[in-house]
Amino acid sequence: MFxxxxxxxxxxxxxxxxxxVLAAARDCGVTRMICPGVGSDDWEKxxxxxxxxxxVFPAFGLHPMLAGAYREGxxxxxxxxxxxxxxxxxxxxxxxxxxxxxxxxxxxxREQLRVAVDIGLPVLIHCRRAFSDIIRILKEENVRRVGGVxxxxxxxxxxxxxxxxxxxxxxxxxxxxxxxxxxxIEIVRRLPMECIVLETDSxxxxxxxxxxxxxxxxxxxxxARKVAEIKGMDIDExxxxxxxxxxxxxxxxxxxxxxxxxENGVNGEKTNQ
Numbered sequence: 001m002f003x004x005x006x007x008x009x010x011x012x013x014x015x016x017x018x019x020x021v022l023a024a025a026r027d028c029g030v031t032r033m034i035c036p037g038v039g040s041d042d043w044e045k046x047x048x049x050x051x052x053x054x055x056v057f058p059a060f061g062l063h064p065m066l067a068g069a070y071r072e073g074x075x076x077x078x079x080x081x082x083x084x085x086x087x088x089x090x091x092x093x094x095x096x097x098x099x100x101x102x103x104x105x106x107x108x109x110r111e112q113l114r115v116a117v118d119i120g121l122p123v124l125i126h127c128r129r130a131f132s133d134i135i136r137i138l139k140e141e142n143v144r145r146v147g148g149v150x151x152x153x154x155x156x157x158x159x160x161x162x163x164x165x166x167x168x169x170x171x172x173x174x175x176x177x178x179x180x181x182x183x184x185i186e187i188v189r190r191l192p193m194e195c196i197v198l199e200t201d202s203x204x205x206x207x208x209x210x211x212x213x214x215x216x217x218x219x220x221x222x223x224a225r226k227v228a229e230i231k232g233m234d235i236d237e238x239x240x241x242x243x244x245x246x247x248x249x250x251x252x253x254x255x256x257x258x259x260x261x262x263e264n265g266v267n268g269e270k271t272n273q
Contacts (some may be wrong), residue, residue, distance in 0.1 A: 002030045003252065004032070004034065004200050004202075005124075005246050006149070006152070007034070009049055011203055014214070021217065025218045028259050029239065030217045032057060034057045035057070036087070036090040039062065039069070040199065043081050043209055047084060054254075054255050057255075062078075063092075064092050064093050064108070064126060065100060070107060085121060085154050085159065085205075086120075087123060087124050087250060088124070089125070091109055091113070091123060092130075092134065093128075094130065113141040116146055117143065120145075122249055122250060123149070131155050135162050138166050146167075147167035148169070149170075149171045149197055150163050152171060152199065158189055167247060170189060170196055170197070172184060172196055173186070173200065173205045174205040176207075188226075193241045194245060196245065202215040202219075207226070
């Protein structure tokens with residue numbers, strides 16, 4: 001059994017065939033998936049997905065690429081959705097974005113961290129070319145009180161250790177399967193399994209051997225297979241440990257069957273969930 005801790009099921013490439021995507025995931029042993037928000041306009045759609053499908057758990061947040069849209073009152077809106085969430089995310093800093101001022105990103109990041117800490121929810125952290133500021137802000141906002149995940153981690157082992165000190169787990173994505181992967185492999189090799197969770201970041205970061213296609217939760221097995229190879233472990237053991245890590249971090253209690261689970265899915269098609 002596997003948990004995909006980060007997959008954008010609300011994105012068109014997946015949402016348009018969601019019943020098929022979820023059935024394929026289930027057949028591969030991916031039985032629970034966390035769907036994070038990117039923009040505030042996505043939150044209601046994600047809430048409906050999580051209410052409809054037993055396997056889907058919601059997270060809500062404003063991605064740094066949309067930090068320019070952060071306005072007064074958004075924190076209150078986020079807090080309203082957070083009551084049904086397992087995490088606040090996807091939030092963070094992305095200094096590779098030329099058109100989103102860093103100051104705006106930091107304001108949005110801090111405000112959302114404060115919602116998470118106040119409510120007691122873990123966070124899903126996006127970080128690109130901003131590790132120094134991310135670590136500083138996470139310390140200042142007391143993220144250790146709630147913990148969370150460094151999503152699709154791309155930093156060094158040393159940075160990973162700083163994140164662990166803040167109560168954050170390290171998420172391994174499809175990049176670990178790439179032929180030119182260096183840092184992700186080192187991270188997996190050197191970190192204890194108790195600090196690792198898995199993700200696809202669907203529909204992006206498609207792992208080998210499926211590169212060139214839209215990513216989907218079923219392909220999480222390829223990430224787990226590579227982790228097992230690096231660690232010299234059985235893939236089932238990787239699934240057991242990383243799922244337990246995700247369960248502990250996000251409190252993934254079984255849900256009662258959602259609306260449409262045995263009748264009509266969100267796309268109006270019969271679902272086998």
